[in-house]
Amino acid sequence: MRLLAFILPVIRLYLVGVKVLLYQLLNKSFSLPVFPKQNGRVAIVTGGAKGMGYETARHLMSLGMHVVIAGNSEEEGVAAVKKIQKEKNEGKVEFLYINLASLKSIRQFVQKFKDRGLPLHVLVNNAGVMLVPEKKTEDGFELQFGVNYLGHFLLTNLLLDTLKKSGTADSCARIITVSSATHYGGIITLDDLQGRLCYSSHGAYSQSKLALVLFTYCLQQRLTARGFPITANAVDPGMVNTDLYQNLCSPAQLVKRPVAWLLFRTPAQGASTSIYGAASPEMEGVGGCYLYNGRRTQSSETSYDEDLQAELWKESCALVGLQDEGHRID
Numbered sequence: 001m002r003l004l005a006f007i008l009p010v011i012r013l014y015l016v017g018v019k020v021l022l023y024q025l026l027n028k029s030f031s032l033p034v035f036p037k038q039n040g041r042v043a044i045v046t047g048g049a050k051g052m053g054y055e056t057a058r059h060l061m062s063l064g065m066h067v068v069i070a071g072n073s074e075e076e077g078v079a080a081v082k083k084i085q086k087e088k089n090e091g092k093v094e095f096l097y098i099n100l101a102s103l104k105s106i107r108q109f110v111q112k113f114k115d116r117g118l119p120l121h122v123l124v125n126n127a128g129v130m131l132v133p134e135k136k137t138e139d140g141f142e143l144q145f146g147v148n149y150l151g152h153f154l155l156t157n158l159l160l161d162t163l164k165k166s167g168t169a170d171s172c173a174r175i176i177t178v179s180s181a182t183h184y185g186g187i188i189t190l191d192d193l194q195g196r197l198c199y200s201s202h203g204a205y206s207q208s209k210l211a212l213v214l215f216t217y218c219l220q221q222r223l224t225a226r227g228f229p230i231t232a233n234a235v236d237p238g239m240v241n242t243d244l245y246q247n248l249c250s251p252a253q254l255v256k257r258p259v260a261w262l263l264f265r266t267p268a269q270g271a272s273t274s275i276y277g278a279a280s281p282e283m284e285g286v287g288g289c290y291l292y293n294g295r296r297t298q299s300s301e302t303s304y305d306e307d308l309q310a311e312l313w314k315e316s317c318a319l320v321g322l323q324d325e326g327h328r329i330d
């Protein structure tokens, strides 16, 4: 039974992977149109020092935005800022430390950001880890659930007041949350969110990515109910050649290398749907969507389960120490 619980998530994840690769074999990557300049808008991109986050930060800055790269490596963050600044665009870019594996660090990040008195028009919840060996965050959460989902859940909630003040009826603030096709194979085990009964790194990653979609839909419902000028969308970047795959086991690494070379998207291609969600005039006022290859797509059936969304929200509030005030988020 334990073996089955361990193997099933692996099979589900690889089947989803094969489906995505087939799609990528047969379809071109979405190419971004040129967007109007967006000087004066402020964006936070988590995990913006490398991979798709870097490409997202770089593109938003080229549109004239003031971009804050939020990451857990000072060295990588500073290097990314220097590299982006060399492009001499009109925007501004800077680095601010955050460790999404620590609730204290997330709160400190938000405090530092708020002390600056800046508005916030775009929040890109991009950072993530995948298939890590069993490990816990500073607060005792399973690492993938903690970093990918709970960290962003807390960060978003703590920044909602600033987003709300910065958005207007005809120019909403935007929350973009990077999920993954693996969410289609994800299962939320509400009574064992931390995978203590039977840990599967594959199951934990898929669960964290499904949680992000459930969160996005629930958040959009709450924002709409309160009439806040903020939209929330989830993004699926496809399979992209980044360091995210560093924890694959050795045989899988061997297979991955040629497959990635042939079929994976580049980080810039992978980031295009996040950038589209964050900056496209077409997405003005549009929320509650799952975006894939530059288009609105159906996410998994489970992700639309409103009872599950509400239960997960409630449980997440309890885990990160936020008060769940029903539809009150102000």
Ligand SMILES: NC(=O)c1ccc[n+]([C@@H]2O[C@H](COP(=O)([O-])OP(=O)(O)OC[C@H]3O[C@@H](n4cnc5c(N)ncnc54)[C@H](O)[C@@H]3O)[C@@H](O)[C@H]2O)c1
Pocket (backbone or CB within 6 Å): 046, 047, 048, 049, 050, 051, 052, 053, 070, 071, 072, 073, 098, 099, 100, 101, 126, 127, 128, 129, 130, 147, 178, 179, 180, 181, 236, 237, 238, 239, 240, 241, 242, 243, 244, 245
């Ligand atoms: N690469 C893919 O094929 C793929 C597919 C679907 C979804 N995604 C998602 O895209 C997002 C970006 O990943 P990527 O592929 O660019 O990988 P990446 O490894 O290049 O980037 C991940 C970023 O997250 C940051 N990060 C990790 N742990 C953190 C922590 N504790 N606190 C703060 N930041 C932390 C890293 O420093 C890095 O900057 C992730 O959410 C990932 O799950 C990737």
